[in-house]
Structures are given as C-alpha cells and as structure tokens.
Amino acid sequence: MARAVSDGVAGAIPDRTVRHRLGGEDLIRYALVAVFGVVLFLFVLYPLLQVLWRSLLGNDSAFVGLANYRRYFSTPAIAASIGNSLFVSLVSMVITVVLAFVYAYGLTRTLMRWRGLFRIVAMLPLFAPSLVQALAFIYVFGNNGIFTRTTGFNVGIYGPKGIVLAEVFYCFPHALLILVAALSATDARLYDAARTLGARPLKTFLTVTLPGVKFGLVSACFVVFTLVITDFGAPKAIGGKFSVMATEIYNQVSGQQNFTMGATVSVVLLIPAVLAFLVDRLVQRRQYALVTSSSRPLSPGRRPAADWSCFAYCALIAGAITGIYLAIAIYSLVVRWPYNFTPTLRHYRFDTVGGYTPLLNSVYVAALSALLGTVLTFVGAYVVEKCRTAWSGLLYFLSVLPVSIPGMVLGLAYIFTFNAPGSPLNLLYGTLSILIVSNVIHYFTVGFLTATTALRQMDAEFENVSASLGVPFYRTFWRVTVPMALPSIVAISMYFFLNAMVTLSAVVFLVAPGTELAAVAVLLMDDAGDAAQAAAMSVCIIAIGLAVRLGYWALMRRVSRRTQAWREPAAPATLQPETEVRAT
Amino acid sequence: MSDPTPRPAAVALEGIAKKFGLFVALRGITLSIAPGEFVCFLGPSGCGKTTLLRIIAGLERQNAGVVMMGGRDVSTLAPSQRNYGIVFQSYALFPNLSVARNVAYGLETRSVAKPEIERRVDELLALVGLAAHKHKYPAQLSGGEQQRIALARALAPSPALLLLDEPLSALDARVRQSLRHEIRALQRRLGVTTIMVTHDQEEALAMADRIVVMNHGVVEQVGAPVEVYMHPRSPFVARFVGQMNFLEATAGERSGWARLGDVLMRHGASEPIAAGTRLTLAIRPEEILVGPAAQGSENRLVTRIRAIQFLGPFTRLSLALPDGTPALECDVAAGAFAALGATEGSELALSLRAEALRVFPAAG
Numbered sequence: 001m002a003r004a005v006s007d008g009v010a011g012a013i014p015d016r017t018v019r020h021r022l023g024g025e026d027l028i029r030y031a032l033v034a035v036f037g038v039v040l041f042l043f044v045l046y047p048l049l050q051v052l053w054r055s056l057l058g059n060d061s062a063f064v065g066l067a068n069y070r071r072y073f074s075t076p077a078i079a080a081s082i083g084n085s086l087f088v089s090l091v092s093m094v095i096t097v098v099l100a101f102v103y104a105y106g107l108t109r110t111l112m113r114w115r116g117l118f119r120i121v122a123m124l125p126l127f128a129p130s131l132v133q134a135l136a137f138i139y140v141f142g143n144n145g146i147f148t149r150t151t152g153f154n155v156g157i158y159g160p161k162g163i164v165l166a167e168v169f170y171c172f173p174h175a176l177l178i179l180v181a182a183l184s185a186t187d188a189r190l191y192d193a194a195r196t197l198g199a200r201p202l203k204t205f206l207t208v209t210l211p212g213v214k215f216g217l218v219s220a221c222f223v224v225f226t227l228v229i230t231d232f233g234a235p236k237a238i239g240g241k242f243s244v245m246a247t248e249i250y251n252q253v254s255g256q257q258n259f260t261m262g263a264t265v266s267v268v269l270l271i272p273a274v275l276a277f278l279v280d281r282l283v284q285r286r287q288y289a290l291v292t293s294s295s296r297p298l299s300p301g302r303r304p305a306a307d308w309s310c311f312a313y314c315a316l317i318a319g320a321i322t323g324i325y326l327a328i329a330i331y332s333l334v335v336r337w338p339y340n341f342t343p344t345l346r347h348y349r350f351d352t353v354g355g356y357t358p359l360l361n362s363v364y365v366a367a368l369s370a371l372l373g374t375v376l377t378f379v380g381a382y383v384v385e386k387c388r389t390a391w392s393g394l395l396y397f398l399s400v401l402p403v404s405i406p407g408m409v410l411g412l413a414y415i416f417t418f419n420a421p422g423s424p425l426n427l428l429y430g431t432l433s434i435l436i437v438s439n440v441i442h443y444f445t446v447g448f449l450t451a452t453t454a455l456r457q458m459d460a461e462f463e464n465v466s467a468s469l470g471v472p473f474y475r476t477f478w479r480v481t482v483p484m485a486l487p488s489i490v491a492i493s494m495y496f497f498l499n500a501m502v503t504l505s506a507v508v509f510l511v512a513p514g515t516e517l518a519a520v521a522v523l524l525m526d527d528a529g530d531a532a533q534a535a536a537m538s539v540c541i542i543a544i545g546l547a548v549r550l551g552y553w554a555l556m557r558r559v560s561r562r563t564q565a566w567r568e569p570a571a572p573a574t575l576q577p578e579t580e581v582r583a584t
Numbered sequence: 585m586s587d588p589t590p591r592p593a594a595v596a597l598e599g600i601a602k603k604f605g606l607f608v609a610l611r612g613i614t615l616s617i618a619p620g621e622f623v624c625f626l627g628p629s630g631c632g633k634t635t636l637l638r639i640i641a642g643l644e645r646q647n648a649g650v651v652m653m654g655g656r657d658v659s660t661l662a663p664s665q666r667n668y669g670i671v672f673q674s675y676a677l678f679p680n681l682s683v684a685r686n687v688a689y690g691l692e693t694r695s696v697a698k699p700e701i702e703r704r705v706d707e708l709l710a711l712v713g714l715a716a717h718k719h720k721y722p723a724q725l726s727g728g729e730q731q732r733i734a735l736a737r738a739l740a741p742s743p744a745l746l747l748l749d750e751p752l753s754a755l756d757a758r759v760r761q762s763l764r765h766e767i768r769a770l771q772r773r774l775g776v777t778t779i780m781v782t783h784d785q786e787e788a789l790a791m792a793d794r795i796v797v798m799n800h801g802v803v804e805q806v807g808a809p810v811e812v813y814m815h816p817r818s819p820f821v822a823r824f825v826g827q828m829n830f831l832e833a834t835a836g837e838r839s840g841w842a843r844l845g846d847v848l849m850r851h852g853a854s855e856p857i858a859a860g861t862r863l864t865l866a867i868r869p870e871e872i873l874v875g876p877a878a879q880g881s882e883n884r885l886v887t888r889i890r891a892i893q894f895l896g897p898f899t900r901l902s903l904a905l906p907d908g909t910p911a912l913e914c915d916v917a918a919g920a921f922a923a924l925g926a927t928e929g930s931e932l933a934l935s936l937r938a939e940a941l942r943v944f945p946a947a948g
Contacts, residue, residue, distance in 0.1 A: 013601045013608065017645035020662045461676035464643050467663035468670045469690030469741060483680045566679050566721035 025472050029387045036383045037391060039376065040398040042425075043441050047413035048405065054416055055263040068264040078261070081248040082268065088160055088244060089229040089272075092167040096175050096224045097217065099168065103317055104179035106310030109209075109300050113311060119180075121318040123173045124325055127545035129502040129519040131233030132538045134166035135526060136324040138238055139331050139535075146338040158240030166234040169324060171227050172317075175220040182216020183209075187295040215284065222280040229272055230406035232505040233519075237526060245269045246505065249408045253509060259415070266409040277404035325542065332536035347536040352528060353521045359540055362518035365432055366500035369439035373496035374489055376440060377447035382477065385455045386463055403445035407505025410442055415509050430512035442506040443499045447492040454488035455481070486559055494552045501545050592655030594619040594745060594777035595640060600649035602635055602801075609635045611801045612649070617794075619654075620775045622768070624788035627798035628824065633781045634749060636798070640779065641747055642666050654744060668745040669738030673753050675730045677722040683709070683733050684718045690741040708736040711770065728759035735767065739774070746771070748780040752787060764790055785825045789813060797821050819864060819944045827869050829912045832946065835861040842943070845905065849883045849936060853943035862946035869900065869915040871940035875924045878935035886933050887912065889926055894918075903932060 020026075058064040073079050103122065107115055125133065140147045141157040148154050155161070190212070194204045232246040239247060245265055253262035332348070334341045350356060377399075384395050402410075414437075418429040428434040458481065466476040482489070504519045511520050518541050526534040595617040602610040609632045617623050625633035638644035640651055642663035651659050658666050669690075677686050684705050691701045709715045712732040714725075722730050731751055738746060751767070752760045768791050771778050782788055788795045789809040797804045797812060797820075805817040816822035819830065833842040833849070835857040842849050842863055851865060873881060887903035890910060899921040903912040914934065916924070926932055 013603050013611075013647045015647070017602075017647050018649075018659050020642065020645065021660045021665075023662055023665070025664070026662070459672075459674050459676045461672045461674060462678065464641070464663065465670065465672070465676045465737075466689075467643075468641065468666075468668055468738070468743075468747075469693075470664050471690060471693050472664075475693065480678045480680060566681075566723055 025474075028474060030389075032379065032383050033387055033389055033391060033395070036376075036380050037395060040380075040395060043437055044398050044402055044405075044444075047410070047417040048401075050416035051263050051266050051409060051413045054260055055267045057260055059258065059260050068260055069268075072261065072264050072268065077243075078248060078252075078265070081243045081245045081265070084160070084242060085229050085244040085246070085269075086272070088163045088167065088235070089225050091160075092164050092171065092228045093221055093224045095164065096168045096171045097179075097220050099317065100172055100175035100220065101179050101213075101217070102310070103172075103314055104176055104183050106314045108180055108183040109298070110307045110310045111300055111302050112307045112314065114315075118314045118318050121321055122176050124321055124542075125170050126173050126498065127502065127542045127549070128325075128328075128538060129233050129504050129522060129541065130166070130170045130231050131237040131504065131519075131523060131526070132328060132542075133169045133324060134162060134234040134238035135522075135531070135534060135538065136327045137162055137165055139327050139337060139531070144338070149338050158238060159242040160239075162238035162240075163235050163242065163244070166238055167228045167231065169321060170231070170234060171224045172321070174227060175224050178216050178220040178223060179213065182213040182219075186212050186298050188298040189296055191298060215286075218283050219280060222276045226273055226276045226404075229276075230269070230408070230505065232408055232508065233523065236523065246406065246408050249412060250508065253412060253415075259412075262412055263416070266406075266412055269406050270404070270409060273406055274404045328535050328538050328542075332532060332539050334532075337532070347532040348540075350521070350533055350537065352525060352530050352533060353516060353537075357514075358516040358521040359518045359537070359544075361432060361515060362501055362541070363544060365435045365439065365517060366497045368432075368436045369443075369500040370493040370497040372436060373440040373443065373447055374493040377444060377492060378451045378482075378485070378489060381448050381451035381455055382481065385452060386473070399448045400445050402441050402443075405442070407442055407503060408508075410438055410506050411509035414438055430515065432515050434510050435507050435515060435517065436500075438506045438510055439496065439500040439503060442503065443496055446495060450488055450492050450495075451485070454485040458484060487556065490552065490555060490559060494549070497548055498545055501541055501548075591619050593617055593652065594621065594654060595779070596650075596652040597636075597640070598650040598652070600636065600639055600646050600651070602632070602639060602644065602646050609801050610639075610646070613801075613803055615796060615803065615806065617777060617779065619777055622771050622778045622780070622791060622793045624792035624795045625779065625781045625798060626785060626788040626795050626825070627783065627804075629783060631798040632801040633783075633796075633798050637747055637749055637779060637781045640745075641668060641670055666745075667743055668747055669741070669743040670747040670749065671731070671734045671738050671751045673750040675722070675727075675734045675754075677730055677734055677737070679722050681721075682718070683714065683720050683722065683725070686722065686733055687736045687740050689737060694741065704740060708740055711739075712736045712766075726759075727755050728763055731755065731763065732766070735770070739776070744777065746776045746778040748778065750781055750783070752782070753784070760787075767791065789825070795825075797824065799824070816866075816942070819866065819947065822866050822942065822944070827913065827915075828866050829869060829872075829914075830944075830947075831865040831867075831911060833863045833865050835859050835863055844885075845907070847883075847885060849941065850938040851941040851943050852939050857943075864944040864946050865936075866942040866944060867936050867940050869913045870898070871937060872912065872914040873935040873937060874901075874914060874916055874932060875920065878933050881935040881937070883936040883938055883941065884933060885936065886931060889928055889930055889932055892926075892928055901926075901932070903934070 055068055056063060056065060058067070103118070106112055107119055137157055139145055141155050141162075142148065143154065145157070157165070186209075190208050191204065194208050199207065229244075230246060232250065235242070235244045235247045236250065243251070245268065249262045249265045249269070252258045252265060331337045333343055333345070335344050335346075350358075380395070380399060384392050384399065405413075414434060417423075418425045418434055420426065428437065462476060462480060463473055466473060502519055504523060507517055508520055508523070511517055516524075518537055522534045522537045522541070525531075525537065593616040595615075597613055597615045600610055600613040601608075613636060625636060627633045635644055639646045642658070642661060642665075646659075649659075650657060653666060653668075678689065681689070687705045687708055688701050691704060696704075705718075706715065709718055712735055714729060714732055714736070717725060717729065717733075722733065725733065731754075735751075748767070752763055755763065764787060780788075780791065789812075792809055794806060795809055795812050796806050799820050805812055805821045807815075812821060812825055816825060816828075819828075822828040831844055833844045835841075836843050836848055837859045839856045840850055840854065842851055842865060844865065849865065857863070878884065886906055888906070889901055890904050891902040893900040893902070896918070898915045898917050901914045901916060901921075902910065903914055905911045924932075
C-alpha cells in the first residue's frame with residue numbers, strides 16, 4: 001500500500017502511450033471522423049458564426065459592434081417581440097403541460113374506455129405544420145369564421161389568444177409523449193407501500209405520483225417552451241399585429257430586407273432556446289432509474305368516478321383535436337366556407353402554386369432528408385462512440401447543438417452561408433439540396449441521440465472481438481451493428497421524414513422558384529387569401545404523413561417479427577422509438 | 585511456425601507501465617510465459633490485471649514497455665495484427681448471428697473455402713459439446729453455453745494465444761465449477777498458450793499452471809498454485825490466496841523462535857532475525873492442530889472458542905487468546921469437531937505447527 005503513493009513511479013512513466021502502427025482500417029476511421037467533422041463544421045458551426053458575425057455588422061457590412069442590439073432594444077416595436085415571445089411561450093407551456101398531464105394520467109392510470117383511440121387522436125398534430133392549428137381556429141373564430149358568423153360574436157382570435165390556442169394543440173402530443181412515458185415508468189410497490197401506511201389518495205398523489213414524474217414534467221415544460229418560442233407558422237398565421245421573435249426575424253429579412261437586424265433578433269432568440277436546452281440536460285442528468293428489474297408495473301384498478309371523469313375530459317380534448325382536423329378537411333371540400341357547403345374537389349387543383357409540384361417537392365425532400373439524416377446521424381453516432389479520438393467530445397457537442405437552434409435562425413444562417421457571392425457553397429443555394437441539408441441539421445440532434453442510445457446498448461466488446469478475429473470494423477458495423485439497431489434506424493428515418501414534411505421555419509427562407517414546399521405553400525396560399533387551397537394542401541400533408549406512419553407501423557411489425565428470433569424477450573421495450581418526443 | 589531449437593516465450597512482457605491521468609495502473613511489469621502454459625493474472629479489482637491483459641491484446645496502449653509474442657515485438661501492432669483469440673466476461677456474442685455464424689465469424693474474412701469453414705465450425709462446436717445448437721441464436725442458450733460458444737469463436741482461427749477476461753464471473757457457481765474443468769481440459773488438449781484474468785483465487789488455483797498475483801500495479805508473486813498457496817511471499821498474497829491468520833510477535837533470542845505474548849514459538853523461517861524485532865506470524869486455519877492431534881506437540885496455545893460457524897465439510901472456530909483478544913480462526917473437519925465435544929465459550933488447546941508458521945515483517 002505504502003508503495004502506491006511513495007515511490008514516485010508516476011513521474012517516471014512517459015505521458016505518451018506507445019503508438020500502434022496505422023493500418024488501412026485506421027485510415028478509414030480517421031477519414032470518417034474527418035468527414036463528419038467537416039460536415040458539422042460546414043453546416044452547423046460555420047453558419048452559426050455567420051449569424052453572430054452579421055449581427056455585429058451594419059447593412060453596409062461595416063463593423064458596428066453592438067449597435068444593432070442597442071437599436072433592437074431601443075425600438076419599442078421590435079423590442080416588444082421579446083416580451084411577447086416569452087409571454088406566449090410561458091402561457092402555452094403551463095396550459096399544455098397541465099392539459100397533457102391529466103390526459104396522460106387518464107391514459108396510463110385509469111381504466112376508462114377508448115384509451116387506445118384517445119392515444120391515437122392526440123398524436124394527430126404531429127402530422128400537421130404548426131400553422132394548420134392556427135388556420136382551423138381562424139376558420140371557426142376568425143372574422144369570417146363559422147362561429148363568428150353564426151353568433152355574431154367576435155372573440156378576437158388574432159393575437160396572443162389565437163397563438164396560445166394554436167400552440168397548445170400543436171405542442172400537446174409532444175408533451176403527452178413525455179408524460180405518458182414518465183407516468184408509465186413507475187413501481188406498483190410504492191403504491192402498495194403508501195396504501196399500507198394509510199395514505200389517502202390525495203396524499204398518495206402528492207407524495208408518490210408527482211415526485212415520480214417530476215423529471216418528465218420538467219422535460220415536457222422545456223420541450224413545449226422551446227417549441228413555442230421557436231415556432232413561426234402559428235404566430236405568422238394567427239398572430240395579426242402581435243409580433244413574436246420568430247415572426248420578427250421573418251419581417252426583418254423577408255419584409256424589409258434588413259438582414260443584420262434579422263441576425264440580431266436571431267442571436268437574441270438563440271439565448272432562451274440554448275438556456276432551455278442546457279437546463280434540461282442538467283436536470284435530466286440528475287435523473288435516476290425509478291424502474292429497476294425488480295419493479296412491478298402498476299396495473300390500475302377500476303375507480304368508476306375517476307374513470308368516468310377522465311373519460312369525459314379526454315373525450316373533450318380528443319373531440320377538440322378531431323374538430324380541428326375535421327374543420328380543415330371540410331373547409332377544403334366545400335365551395336366556400338361558411339357560406340356555401342356544396343361539396344367540391346376544386347380546391348385540390350392548387351392552381352395558384354403550380355399544381356402538385358410543392359407537394360411532390362415536399363415528399364422528395366422529406367424522403368431524401370430521411371435517407372441522408374439517418375445515414376449521417378447513425379454513422380456520426382458510430383464515429384463519436386466507437387472511433388475515439390481527441391475530437392470525439394467536440395463532435396458530440398456539435399451534434400447535440402442543433403436542437404437548440406431555432407429553425408428561423410438556421411434558415412437565416414444558411415442564407416448568409418450559401419448565398420455569399422463568390423463562395424463555392426453557392427452551388428447549393430436555390431436547390432432542393434439545401435432544403436434537405438437544412439432539414440437534416442435542424443432535426444439532427446434527436447436522430448443522433450437515438451442512434452447513440454442504440455449503440456450504447458450494444459456490448460462495447462463487439463469491436464474488440466472483431467479486431468481479435470482479424471475482421472475489419474466496417475464489416476462488423478454492417479453485419480452486426482446495423483442489423484441490431486434496425487428498429488432505431490427505422491424510427492430515426494421516420495422522425496426525419498415526418499418533420500421534414502411539416503416544417504416551415506427552417507425552410508421558409510430557403511425555398512426558391514421551383515423548389516416550393518407544401519408547408520410553405522400553405523403559408524403562401526393563406527397569405528394570398530386562398531384559404532381553401534391552403535386547407536386542401538394541409539389535408540394532403542397530413543394524409544401523406546399518416547400513410548407513411550401506417551407503413552412504418554407495418555414495417556416495424558415485420559422487422560420485429562424477423563428479429564425476434566434472436567432478440568432476448570426483455571429487450572424490445574428499450575428500442576421503442578422515443579424519437580417523436582423532442583422536436584423543435 | 586514450429587521451431588525445434590529453444591522456443592521463444594509465447595508472451596514476454598518487459599517493463600510494461602501504464603497510467604490513466606495521475607493514476608498509475610501498472611508499474612513496470614516484466615513477465616515471461618512459456619508456450620502452452622496456462623497463466624492466471626490474479627488480484628483484487630483495480631490491481632491492473634485486466635489492463636495488463638488488454639495491453640497484451642493491443643486494446644489498451646501502454647505508456648512504456650515491450651510486448652513480445654513468440655519472439656516478435658508486437659508493441660506497435662494493432663489488435664488485428666497480433667494473432668490471439670479473446671473471450672470476455674460478457675461473452676460479446678453477436679446476437680443477430682446464429683451460433684454457427686458466430687463461430688465462423690473470424691474465418692469468413694480469411695481466404696478459407698466455404699466447406700472448410702463448415703468443417704471447422706462443426707469441429708469446434710463438437711469440441712465444446714454444443715454441436716446440437718448450431719442453428720440457434722445466442723439468446724436461446726444458457727450463460728454457460730454462450731461462454732462456450734465464445735470460446736469456440738475465439739479458437740476458430742487457431743490463434744497462437746488465448747486471452748480470457750474473467751470468463752466465468754457472470755455465471756452461477758455450479759456452471760462455473762464445471763466450465764473450469766472444461767476450459768482447462770480443452771486448453772491441455774489444444775496446447776494453446778492461455779492467459780486468464782480472474783479475481784477468484786479458487787479459480788486460479790484450480791486452473792492455472794502458474795499464477796501471477798498482482799496488487800496496485802505490481803506483481804507480488806509468480807508461481808505454481810501450490811507454491812503460491814504454501815509459500816506466499818508477502819502478507820498480501822497470503823491473505824488474498826486462501827485464508828490466513830496473522831499474529832503479532834517479536835523475534836526471540838534463539839534463531840527460529842519468536843515470542844507470542846508470553847509463549848515462545850518455533851517458526852519456519854531459517855534466516856536469523858535480530859532479537860526483539862517485531863514480526864508477524866502467519867498460519868492457515870486448516871493447519872492448526874486441535875484436540876488429540878495437538879497433544880504433546882510443540883507451540884501449544886490454550887484458547888477460548890468465541891464463535892462456531894458450521895460450513896458443511898468443516899467447522900470454522902473463532903478463537904480468542906487467554907487474555908481475551910480475538911486472534912485466530914481455525915478450521916476443523918466436521919467429524920473431528922464433533923469428536924471434540926466443544927461448545928462456544930469452552931477452552932480449546934491447540935498447536936501451531938512450526939513448519940506451517942510463516943514469518944513476515946511486522947505490518948506498518
């Protein structure tokens with residue numbers, strides 16, 4: 001023992017380790033690290049630095065220091081967007097999380113009827129761009145809304161009220177997924193213990209249920225807050241004169257061509273998004289496993305009062321969600337809502353945006369985003385996890401960074417980067433490729449983290465065993481790693497596809513003549529007063545999303561049937577995709 | 585490969601040192617392993633035994649030192665260039681490949697013909713007694729069966745060296761026992777040089793030709809199991825391999841004698857020690873003679889039984905010296921103990937055989 005501290009051997013041992021001679025395999029490894037690093041630098045770090053830099057320049061490209069920021073904070077019309085953004089985000093956050101919590105409680109902790117149906121209906125908003133919710137509220141409560149027309153009472157939906165309403169429904173499934181997961185992960189023995197100690201239901205709820213889901217609640221709050229503060233579609237459609245930061249960026253850039261002010265607002269918008277991301281990660285790191293292998297799942301008993309009140313509550317919410325999509329569908333299928341309800345398909349001609357081109361573009365971009373995004377996130381996660389280099393930490397950081405970059409900011413950053421005169425990167429500008437790239441980066445983090453989780457669940461010695469057998473790592477990657485991670489890979493591609501179909505913020509600055517996308521077309525048609533065609537396009541987006549999701553479900557069933565021969569009975573639960581949980 | 589003139593060591597380590605930041609894991613390990621030998625690295629967790637194995641495998645890179653295999657310096661070679669098979673505690677079988685494909689994994693990238701691979705796989709599966717499970721997946725097999733498949737996979741390309749990283753630790757006691765014999769028999773049959781890392785001294789004693797006892801990054805002792813057990817070179821080895829009683833004593837005037845309390849004891853050390861030097865005497869519980877066997881022999885001691893633990897084949901007695909200090913543990917065969925008719929609290933005369941009484945410098 002004494003020898004361990006006293007002999008000073010530590011100083012005599014060289015700091016450098018003996019290097020292995022590099023072989024062909026190592027070259028491939030380093031090449032992968034280099035490629036991944038270049039991709040992240042070029043499409044994440046460099047564009048972000050561009051935004052930061054441009055916020056310090058005047059419109060004549062002269063360095064002006066913080067002058068833009070001073071102007072931002074001293075111009076009341078623009079500065080108001082900060083307070084407005086925080087206000088609607090916080091209000092939407094509280095309402096959404098409370099509503100979703102009760103809904104999730106009903107789904108997981110009661111025996112109310114129609115639980116499966118309620119679960120599916122609540123997921124519907126995932127398939128629609130955020131402005132679709134806003135459009136539906138306009139169709140009902142707007143100046144020409146059916147409610148306003150029939151009752152003559154105008155609730156004043158344009159403004160914060162409408163934004164909050166639309167955001168609550170848009171964010172509802174995101175919060176619900178997290179809370180259902182949190183409420184499902186519990187140990188029935190805790191409830192048995194509470195009962196044997198004589199705790200009443202309220203006390204049990206406060207001392208067992210709530211503490212058990214506190215991390216889920218925190219996570220749901222941050223996700224909703226980030227989603228709302230970075231959302232562009234809903235405030236654009238229903239906000240009226242009420243300006244939030246995301247729409248302010250759009251106004252400055254698209255309306256006034258004031259790119260430097262757009263960059264300034266972008267940098268300010270980055271702050272809450274990055275803060276929310278950092279705090280969430282800190283909180284989640286403190287999370288401990290509530291469910292161990294000896295846990296007993298909670299199987300709720302029949303409580304008629306609770307069951308029926310939860311049923312009534314869930315029916316109300318599910319009804320409202322259904323109502324939104326029903327309104328959109330009907331709006332698109334009648335001659336002129338709310339005056340002439342004769343059925344027609346003429347709004348599906350999309351004559352103002354050139355027919356089906358935007359929809360086909362969207363499907364093409366979504367499919368390629370799914371392909372490229374899946375390959376890049378999975379190989380990237382593999383590179384970071386398995387090819388340990390001095391760069392791994394930095395690559396990991398750059399891979400999780402995109403989740404905190406609001407779509408508008410990313411879009412603007414890409415304008416600065418890819419529309420710079422004389423730059424070879426210009427080739428991408430105005431193509432469908434840049435839309436694919438921006439989708440891949442915008443949704444990069446969730447795909448990357450899903451892949452990382454899948455890789456970490458695999459035995460770390462696979463690569464070592466392969467090396468000892470003289471099998472190159474890429475062969476093991478292909479024969480073992482990829483097949484084992486197949487459920488996660490399919491889930492990642494699904495996530496990229498669905499989000500690429502509905503996103504607006506990341507692409508609104510990047511579409512060009514000939515590369516219009518469906519979600520952008522909805523915005524443009526609504527702006528142009530073609531509300532019915534906007535509704536029809538929304539219906540098409542949702543239908544494609546649902547069809548793909550259905551195909552995914554069928555595919556997953558086949559994948560799991562094919563792989564259940566070798567998968568241990570206990571494993572599949574961990575591989576369920578949780579990728580839809582976080583999206584911004 | 586086969587060289588009739590003096591064969592170089594299968595593995596030779598020269599001054600292997602490794603540190604992780606400020607923590608020194610290995611302090612210049614030098615060791616030579618003969619072809620065909622079965623060597624165990626034995627030590628408590630954190631002693632550096634696994635790090636040493638991983639350095640031999642090339643999975644960890646040493647800060648200093650040379651690794652030779654069959655006379656060839658492999659220090660700078662990547663794992664895939666070193667020609668060994670390895671088995672991990674977690675089996676690390678590829679779950680999506682059948683048992684046969686797992687065993688064939690290392691053969692498929694070499695230019696081996698399909699029928700030849702097939703033949704080799706069958707041969708190895710027969711060798712580990714799992715030919716019937718050829719088409720199953722790893723998850724459908726028990727832990728012991730999976731570890732045998734991992735063994736077959738490691739041996740399939742006929743490596744010059746087999747590395748076993750705590751291969752039995754994840755298995756339950758009974759399977760562990762039987763797999764010990766199987767691995768040992770297989771190793772003898774194939775004659776493959778084998779290094780096994782374990783923290784289980786019983787496993788090391790039962791399986792190894794030679795044991796390398798490690799602690800805090802240094803080799804405490806290298807020797808055959810009997811040698812390490814009977815003649816431990818340090819109190820650490822004595823305590824880690826088997827049970828050992830330690831008694832504080834001082835060297836007596838006569839060489840070969842020590843004073844334990846007010847009793848003079850003859851001990852096994854032959855080299856002279858200055859009178860009055862503080863010593864530690866050590867004796868294993870099963871080496872203490874009690875009852876009739878202790879009658880009339882030297883080094884007699886009267887003790888009191890503090891506690892009796894029935895452990896099946898033998899009974900362990902916790903004994904206190906006449907002055908009441910707890911001092912000794914003594915194992916008595918169950919039958920012999922019954923014959924003693926002793927109970928807790930009763931007095932027990934015993935004898936510490938001089939040949940069994942080892943001498944170490946005093947602790948501290």
